[in-house]
Amino acid sequence: MKIELIKDDITKIEADAIVNAANSSLLGGGGVDGAIHRNGGKQILEECIEIRNKQGKCKTGEAVVTTAGNLPAKYVIHTVGPVWNGDEEKGTKLLANCYKNSLELAESLDVKTIAFPNISTGVYQFPKELAAKIAINEVKKFKSEILEKVIFVCFDEENEEIYRNLLEK
Numbered sequence: 304m305k306i307e308l309i310k311d312d313i314t315k316i317e318a319d320a321i322v323n324a325a326n327s328s329l330l331g332g333g334g335v336d337g338a339i340h341r342n343g344g345k346q347i348l349e350e351c352i353e354i355r356n357k358q359g360k361c362k363t364g365e366a367v368v369t370t371a372g373n374l375p376a377k378y379v380i381h382t383v384g385p386v387w388n389g390d391e392e393k394g395t396k397l398l399a400n401c402y403k404n405s406l407e408l409a410e411s412l413d414v415k416t417i418a419f420p421n422i423s424t425g426v427y428q429f430p431k432e433l434a435a436k437i438a439i440n441e442v443k444k445f446k447s448e449i450l451e452k453v454i455f456v457c458f459d460e461e462n463e464e465i466y467r468n469l470l471e472k
C-alpha cells in the first residue's frame with residue numbers, strides 16, 4: 304500500500320473514498336465535516352439521516368459510509384474521532400479504531416484509494432503529533448490486497464510538517 308501526503312482541502316480529492324471527521328450525530332458540524340456537507344450537497348446528509356434512523360448515533364471509533372454527492376470521490380466514510388480529554392491510552396485506542404474501521408469498511412467496498420483528514424486534531428483537540436503517529440501506525444499495520452493508496456490530507460502546515468517528519472523516518 305502506497306502512502307502519500309498532501310496539503311489540500313479533502314473535498315477536492317479524487318480518491319475512491321474520503322474520510323470525514325464527523326461527530327456521533329452524523330448530522331454535520333464545522334471543520335472538515337462542514338466542508339464535506341457544504342461542498343457535497345444535501346444527498347450526503349440525507350443518507351446520514353437514513354443511517355441514523357436505522358442504527359442510531361455513530362459511536363466514537365466507528366465508521367459508516369455514504370455516497371459522496373457532488374464531490375469527486377465515490378464514497379464518504381464518516382468516522383467519529385475521540386474528544387481529547389488527557390487520557391492517552393483510551394484516546395489512542397479510540398483514534399486507532401477510527402483508522403482501522405475506516406480502512407476495513409473501504410476494503411469491503413473495493414476501494415483502491417482512500418484519503419484521510421487529520422481526525423480529532425481540530426475541534427476535538429487531540430495532540431497533533433500523537434494523532435499523526437497513531438494514524439501512520441494503523442495504516443502501516445493494515446495489510447490489504449485491495450487498497451492501493453492511502454493519502455493523508457493535511458489542512459494546516461503544522462500537521463503537514465509533523466506527517467512529513469514521521470513518514471521520512
Ligand code: AR6
Binds near residue numbers: 314331456
Ligand atoms: N480538508 C481537509 N482537512 C480539513 C478541512 C478540509 N476542508 N477542514 C478542516 N480540516 P475538525 P475533529 C482539518 O475540527 O477535530 C466538527 O464540527 C483541520 O485542520 O474538522 O475531528 C465535527 O462535526 C484538522 O486538522 O475535526 C465534530 O463535531 C482536521 O481537519 C468535530 O468537528 C480535523 O479537524 C470533530 O472534530
